[in-house]
Amino acid sequence: MPKKGAVKKGKKPHKNKPTSKKYTKYKIENDVIKREKTCPRCGPGVFLMNAKDRIYCGKCHYSEFIRKNNSEEKD
Numbered sequence: 582m583p584k585k586g587a588v589k590k591g592k593k594p595h596k597n598k599p600t601s602k603k604y605t606k607y608k609i610e611n612d613v614i615k616r617e618k619t620c621p622r623c624g625p626g627v628f629l630m631n632a633k634d635r636i637y638c639g640k641c642h643y644s645e646f647i648r649k650n651n652s653e654e655k656d
Contacts, residue, residue: 603628618636627641629645
């Protein structure tokens with residue numbers, strides 16, 4: 582017999598996840614496929630994120646900092 586006040590557990594509502602958008606990391610120019618930079622630790626298939634001053638891997642947390650030339654800052 583079910584107890585009083587017991588609530589049935591049904592299916593949980595589906596949460597829509599954002600798509601991967603890996604197609605933005607590839608560019609085709611003159612029948613040549615150009616790819617964005619991949620992670621040296623994770624290997625091909627894991628792309629690095631481009632930020633203002635660094636490139637970063639979200640999987641293994643690898644990061645490279647981009648140096649700015651002094652001549653660019655003075656101009």
